[in-house]
Amino acid sequence: MKSLLEAQKISKSFPGVKALSDVSIHLAAGSIHALLGENGAGKSTLIKIITGIHRPDSGELLLDGKPFHFNGPREAIAAGIGVVHQERNLIPRFSIGENILLDRLGGSLLKPIDYDSVYQEAKHWLDLLELDLDPRTQVSQLSVAKMQLVEIAKALSLQSRVLLLDEPTASLTSHETVALFSLLKKLRNDGVSILFVSHKLEEVQEICDTVTVLRDGRNACDSQPMTNLGRQDLVRLMIGRNEQIPNADLRDHSTAEPVLELFEVATELGHANINLTLRKGEILGIYGLVGAGRTELAKSIIGRYRVTQGDVLVNGQKARINSVADAIDTYSIGYVSEDRKQEGLILIHSVLDNASIPIWKRLAARFGILTDKDVTAAISPLVNMLEVRTPSLQQLVGLLSGGNQQKISLIKWLAANVHILIVDEPSVGIDIKTKAYIHELLRKLSDEGTSVLLITSDLPEMVALADRILAMDQYRVKGEIVNSRNYDEMSEKIMGYIHSSKG
């Protein structure tokens, strides 16, 4: 089939990281093409290259067989390529109609904008999606799901020949998804080429004709028809192996003393009735879908947000954790953030400076003075132990690869010798080798007495590592299971808890 839009052997590097390596994709007219891959596999980068936000280092982009490169979103739109990104991109104080037709408002120096016709046209596109919304409504008053649908309406209004949708159903109800899918099918039949990025394999299998899978910045497969691929095949392409769990021993911590306990805890962010017990040397997993409130719970435990009701006990004593500094200095709790680049690390500072933040006060305890020599003495052994690949300790952390950056995040807490470590999405955007290393490290730490609270959306990772698993949904704990390391059994039980109505 002739391709409408092609990417051929695209490569793209950013400082310290090779995002894409010889990646190809072929989008045919009148098809819905799935783009799959784990977090950090390169999907977003590929989309940004197609829409002109990034320039590829090498490779070619072809539209209708002719090479192109865009210098920005305007050119992409003009060429007939529409995008709906993962994050919301609307002007909050503008109306729905104005947002949809933002680049086509009309009017000139002598003529005012004809808002009546703007709203009329916007209504047309909203109706296509069966959205009963008044186009004059300010976008800020909509729910996140409705905002996403407005953006889809906006992409449709461009009447693009190529439509790129990045996680379009992330916030939608099943009813809204059904309406969207029937519309997408209609567009496909009209000859539009649709790229569908999603984590929800069931949806992908339902609606997509062809699939491209990216893994670690390379093609795991390129534009294959969906007909012969089952769920396990897709998963194997995405993660490079069957969903196999390494044979970790089962451990029993039921007699270990509790190091962290939450009794009927509520937080300022909306958690309620949270009960949790973490025992010494244990890895307790917290599983949930996006938006379940796990990161927010972790941040409340470490004092970033307020606990409004209930008790938090550390080592059996009631704890008042009013700030993150308290959590670290008084209660020896550390937190590895899920957002490594914005919250976990200071990208413009060195490896040495990043890894030593929590121990500065301790190192300077005697005279109030600390030198780089003192810091190096404390950090260097850990950097070597974790086999961090860096030219020197002065290297800016922003120039390291994702895996090495994550190691620095961990070193920070190893240096601080925390007794309780909360790890939030430790393997996002990390190469397989480092991921395995981190798993071993967490296991070793817990064997040596550090208690770990593991938050991850990667169910295989959860089943491989956690001793017990908590299921969370909508800021409540829905259930608790002891891990048997049987993936199907755990998956079924956890999902069962999450989708149950009682809390």
Next chain:
Amino acid sequence: MNARILRYLQSDWAGPFLIIAIGGGAIALLKPTFLSAFNIQVLLLAISVNAVIALSQMIIIGIGQMNLSVGAIGGLAAISFAGMMQVWELPPLIAAILALLIGFGGGLANGFIIARTGISAFVITLASLSIFKGINLGITKAQPFYHIPDSVKAFGNTVMFDPIPWLVLPMVVTVLLVFYLLTRQRVGRYILAVGGNLHAAELSGISVKSTIMWAHAISGILAAMAGIMLVARLQLGQPSIGDDWLILSFAAPVIGGAVLAGGHVSVAGTVLGVVIVAIITQALVLFEIDPFLVQVVLGGLILWAVGINRLREVRFQKSLKRI
């Protein structure tokens, strides 16, 4: 009916309006001369010029930046206006148009550098403020231009019909044009779009660079306009024009509900903010309070106004995050 009243009360200009009504009323009760024709005229003269200054900054606040060179551009345009009439003997209208062009050029230069380099507007306009002020001083050697044509002097000081001075006319026209720009013209909507969410605006195909340049160019024209008006009122081409515009140029828009992060400004609120400042300044004189305290009051007003705006903004951001 109740819903409508509530909506009006929540608008940006309701608060300032109430303050003016209550405060102005109280002052009038205590000092009846406040409402005399002469006093109203003095108030209107001050408001006319200050409103244009405030609008000049308001546009830049709308795009989410700040323009420290508003006063310097205004001052440069002012002495150019006066100088062109005195030294080159140009007719006032031509001189005014040329001075507006100087304002346009200065603003455009700001916008160009900010847009192309991505360096913060604060630093760029801090540098340009010194450059424009420097050019001003270089030309005038700190000496005013004294020979202002009588027609200009009259325009700046006489009344259209009692007690409304002529100077109100350009102010009203400017206010209406700016309002029209921000509500019904693409450039104005794009300014607010870029201020509201730069990334989203860019992804929608708006040229952020040209929008920034337009915003600063317009700001420059407005600053120049204020400078010209001030020359008419002061009857002098004073090199120090603009030196004290900075605080006022921020106070009025902020009192009027402007969000400093960009994307939300109120023309009506800004004008009312100017009125409040003018009334307070006058009241201090009427009540024989040390005029130096005006600075303290202005600073306090800014703190209070941004505090309130911040609360409203926090509530607005929270409402964006719910499911």
Next chain:
Amino acid sequence: MRFYQTNEFGLFALILLFGAFFAMATPGFASVFNVFSLTRIMSIDIMIGFSMMVVIVTGGLNLAVGAIGVSAAMACGWLIEAVGLPYPIAILSALAFGASLGALNGVLIVRSGLHSFIITLATMSIFFGLMIYLTHAQAFRVLVPEFAQFGKLRLFGTVSALLIVSCVFAIGLSVLYRFTPLGRQMLAAGANAAAAELSGIRVNRTYIICHALSGALAGAAALMVVARNGAAIPSMAGHLGQDWLLPAFLGPVLGGTLLMGGRVSLLGTLLGSALVTMLTNGLLQLRVGEFWIQAMLGAILLFAVLLDLARRSYLQRRGIY
């Protein structure tokens, strides 16, 4: 990065170059009196630069440096003249006063969550207004003779003693940023407040301390002006203290302190302020119209930020930065 590629070396080279040029171009420049006068102004500009630098490091701004400085200096003058305190105590009190005004800024910024620009714009007005009101715009001229004496003191017969004061502060600040936890915390909080907070740094407290430090340094700068003038004059920093804004930024920006925060160069700020003062002085000696100096300074600032941008993207492309 080799030393000759650094910003500091470039500034040092420029100082030598221009110094040599001015000395050859006009006889007055290298005269004993001019060098003394030059070093005296330089010391003050350096302190003003430091006072802004400590706030820029945390990613913020302090528009009130001039207003706080003048208020502290007038407080000192008042304490000596009206209250009769011995001058060492008055000086220390003035510095403490400056620090508390700065701390007030910090508290307002932290509690309101507003940008430091608008807060310090407002407090600049408030502090200056109150100061003018309380002093009735009158100067304190009957200060103890030690002030003017110190202002006239020369080392080696040419260099102003005030320069030593600035250098002492420079060394103190260096120690702060390199050898104390607090200084490192300031840099971390300035580079990425969220990451710093989650690593256990009390970011709000750090910001307040930075602003307090800024206020104290502004006070010190103003006291040096008093020493130079022999009197505490309310207009020493212009209307609302605005006159200090340009030198306050020129030093740090030329010196390579990022406006985004998280990086600092003491030596760079010092050399940057020194270079600007020397350029100004040299041009005045060359009889370049004094009215064009201000335009030139603005152009230098513009040039400095553009150059910094160019340098950073060059280094980024080479993978060094």
